[in-house]
Amino acid sequence: MQQLKALQLNQIRKSYQQGAEVLKGIDVAIQPGEFFVLVGPSGCGKSTLLRLLAGLEDVSSGEIYIGNEFANRLKPSERELSMVFQNYALFPHMTVEQNIMFGLHVKKIAKEEQRKRCEEAAEMLGLIPYLKRKPKELSGGQRQRVALARAIVSHDPICLMDEPLSNLDAKLRAKMRSEIRQLQRKLGITMIYVTHDQTEAMTMADRMMILNQGVIQQIGKPLDIYNHPQNAFVASFIGAPPMNMIPANVADSVLHITENWSMDVDIDWQGDVIAGVRPEHIQQAKSGTPSFTAEVVNVEMLGTETLISFEIQSGLQWTAKWQGQHQLNPGDIVSLFIDQNQMVFFDEKEKVNIEYQSLGAVQ
Amino acid sequence: MSIGRKIILYTLLTIAGIIMFFPVVYAFMISFMQGGEVLQGKLWPDSFSFENYINAFEKVPLLKYLLNSIIVSTVITAGQLILCSLAAFAFVFTQFKGKNLLFMLFISTMMIPWEATMVPNFQTIQSLGWLNSFYGLTIPFFAMAFGTFLLRQQFKTIPIELYEASQVSGISRFKFFLTVVLPLSKTSLITLGIYCFLTAWNMYLWPLLVTNDEKVRTVQIGLKQMQTQEIASEWGVVMAGVMLVILPTLLLIFLGQKRLQEGLTKGAIK
Ligand SMILES: Nc1ncnc2c1ncn2[C@@H]1O[C@H](COP(=O)(O)OP(=O)(O)OP(=O)(O)O)[C@@H](O)[C@H]1O
Numbered sequence: 022m023q024q025l026k027a028l029q030l031n032q033i034r035k036s037y038q039q040g041a042e043v044l045k046g047i048d049v050a051i052q053p054g055e056f057f058v059l060v061g062p063s064g065c066g067k068s069t070l071l072r073l074l075a076g077l078e079d080v081s082s083g084e085i086y087i088g089n090e091f092a093n094r095l096k097p098s099e100r101e102l103s104m105v106f107q108n109y110a111l112f113p114h115m116t117v118e119q120n121i122m123f124g125l126h127v128k129k130i131a132k133e134e135q136r137k138r139c140e141e142a143a144e145m146l147g148l149i150p151y152l153k154r155k156p157k158e159l160s161g162g163q164r165q166r167v168a169l170a171r172a173i174v175s176h177d178p179i180c181l182m183d184e185p186l187s188n189l190d191a192k193l194r195a196k197m198r199s200e201i202r203q204l205q206r207k208l209g210i211t212m213i214y215v216t217h218d219q220t221e222a223m224t225m226a227d228r229m230m231i232l233n234q235g236v237i238q239q240i241g242k243p244l245d246i247y248n249h250p251q252n253a254f255v256a257s258f259i260g261a262p263p264m265n266m267i268p269a270n271v272a273d274s275v276l277h278i279t280e281n282w283s284m285d286v287d288i289d290w291q292g293d294v295i296a297g298v299r300p301e302h303i304q305q306a307k308s309g310t311p312s313f314t315a316e317v318v319n320v321e322m323l324g325t326e327t328l329i330s331f332e333i334q335s336g337l338q339w340t341a342k343w344q345g346q347h348q349l350n351p352g353d354i355v356s357l358f359i360d361q362n363q364m365v366f367f368d369e370k371e372k373v374n375i376e377y378q379s380l381g382a383v384q
Numbered sequence: 385m386s387i388g389r390k391i392i393l394y395t396l397l398t399i400a401g402i403i404m405f406f407p408v409v410y411a412f413m414i415s416f417m418q419g420g421e422v423l424q425g426k427l428w429p430d431s432f433s434f435e436n437y438i439n440a441f442e443k444v445p446l447l448k449y450l451l452n453s454i455i456v457s458t459v460i461t462a463g464q465l466i467l468c469s470l471a472a473f474a475f476v477f478t479q480f481k482g483k484n485l486l487f488m489l490f491i492s493t494m495m496i497p498w499e500a501t502m503v504p505n506f507q508t509i510q511s512l513g514w515l516n517s518f519y520g521l522t523i524p525f526f527a528m529a530f531g532t533f534l535l536r537q538q539f540k541t542i543p544i545e546l547y548e549a550s551q552v553s554g555i556s557r558f559k560f561f562l563t564v565v566l567p568l569s570k571t572s573l574i575t576l577g578i579y580c581f582l583t584a585w586n587m588y589l590w591p592l593l594v595t596n597d598e599k600v601r602t603v604q605i606g607l608k609q610m611q612t613q614e615i616a617s618e619w620g621v622v623m624a625g626v627m628l629v630i631l632p633t634l635l636l637i638f639l640g641q642k643r644l645q646e647g648l649t650k651g652a653i654k
């Protein structure tokens with residue numbers, strides 16, 4: 022239906038008039054037709070990056086290429102992209118239909134065709150019964166769909182979305198996640214999707230980029246990032262509950278975690294490290310396996326799994342995630358086991374995964 | 385609310401209402417009285433006849449003045465709404481160096497009373513050859529800091545994302561102004577419009593200065609003229625004139641109030 026478009030950012034920097042640099046040299050190439058998710062904590066510069074792409078702000082330095090065209094100086098409307106805003110930005114005085122078609126006449130599209138596209142989009146998103154209503158007569162999810170429909174009808178090859186699901190309740194959010202994903206595949210849009218919710222990023226992305234304080238932390242496929250986080254920030258940001266970490270020491274292939282717990286490890290490292298392990302990799306020890314014991318502090322039963330919090334050091338709690346239901350109470354002593362292959366190590370100073378250090382720089 | 389409090393409240397309100405409205409009612413009564421009756425201090429005319437009204441039309445060209453006033457007030461209102469909304473739009477939706485400073489400067493003109501600028505304004509109008517013309521009566525009132533300020537406050541409540549969404553879809557600034565900003569600010573525009581119209585209608589000093597014949601003279605001057613001619617003996621005729629003059633403003637307030645309330649409640653249940 023339309024040709025796919027790539028996006029390329031070279032050394033993008035941005036600072037606002039007053040104050041520090043918000044984006045500090047962003048380099049990324051986004052493939053045509055890709056669902057690319059930008060994720061990071063609040064204030065890290067996600068919206069700023071998206072607004073630079075849309076042309077609503079000017080870059081301080083660096084280059085943006087859309088398709089193969091140098092786009093730094095293109096006006097928003099010349100960039101052939103659509104955008105969905107966090108608060109949807111629907112026009113309150115127009116009907117749903119007018120909202121969806123708003124902007125089409127500028128593109129010199131015949132009335133007939135406008136109507137057809139509007140019908141199509143409304144049909145796809147289940148908005149047909151609401152076409153004559155005003156936005157304030159719609160529920161949050163319906164408004165969100167109108168905003169989506171407005172982006173779709175433009176038939177632009179690139180779509181930018183800024184936290185479009187953050188105003189919805191958990192159930193609707195899950196539903197809209199899969200709807201947006203399906204729609205993107207069906208239409209073959211290159212999607213750049215901003216969120217601060219790591220679950221959203223993990224479930225929707227083809228590839229994702231983790232941003233912290235204006236610096237790229239890691240770019241990659243969700244599972245690669247989950248399994249091989251580049252640094253401690255990524256490791257704790259991606260995954261819920263977050264990865265457990267503790268400062269430890271390696272001496273002659275023995276990892277000393279606490280005073281009374283050490284284990285053999287197979288890594289080429291001497292000295293201080295930060296050891297990390299995901300909650301699901303802390304298992305219940307079977308008899309005969311090397312293990313350590315801890316006192317349970319809190320138990321959360323979720324039905325299919327149980328989250329057990331325990332104190333590993335005074336003032337430092339870890340969480341284990343066990344499949345199934347386990348009857349435990351605070352104060353119980355549990356015996357735990359960790360496979361050394363499931364552990365991740367970060368160097369003490371830079372907090373970079375040592376796996377990447379031995380491989381040389383990544384990305 | 386207890387019955388007792390209600391009674392007290394309504395009594396107070398009624399008294400206040402009577403005090404506020406007495407001059408208007410009294411003027412209305414006088415407009416039906418003969419000269420002698422007024423001096424006797426009567427509150428109720430002996431008979432209701434429209435003689436004074438007919439006289440009023442004969443003494444001065446009241447109809448002509450009314451028409452002039454309507455033209456002047458309408459043109460000032462329209463001019464102010466157009467210029468103020470455009471200026472307010474620029475102050476809210478465009479970025480340029482020194483925007484805040486310029487706005488402060490703009491607003492500070494509100495501190496200078498209109499009377500203080502009367503002389504230079506008069507000289508300007510005179511040198512343009514606009515004395516005794518609708519130009520001279522209307523154009524000096526087009527750009528008003530107050531209207532710009534009022535509309536700027538309203539425009540600032542429009543989410544900036546609406547503007548950005550329009551930019552992304554390629555809607556021009558002016559089109560955004562016409563199709564989004566103005567419709568969303570209907571209530572403020574009506575309020576400002578009514579305010580402008582009433583102010584312009586009641587204008588006295590300026591029209592007195594820049595007009596000297598009945599061609600473009602407005603109704604407030606007409607009233608004054610009538611009063612001087614009658615030398616206080618025919619108060620009935622003067623009051624008949626007054627009644628005719630306040631009629632359009634009352635009408636405007638009654639009609640406008642309904643629209644205003646409509647607009648206000650509409651915005652309230654968002
Ligand atoms: N117009 C502006 N002027 C000055 N500073 C700004 C402006 N917009 C954003 N910033 C700053 O830039 C930084 C990044 O903001 P940005 O909106 O991109 O964050 P974000 O990652 O989208 O956060 P969130 O998840 O909360 O939306 C913040 O520290 C913010 O204070």
Ligand SMILES: [Mg+2]
Pocket residue numbers: 067068069183
């Ligand atoms: Mg944001």
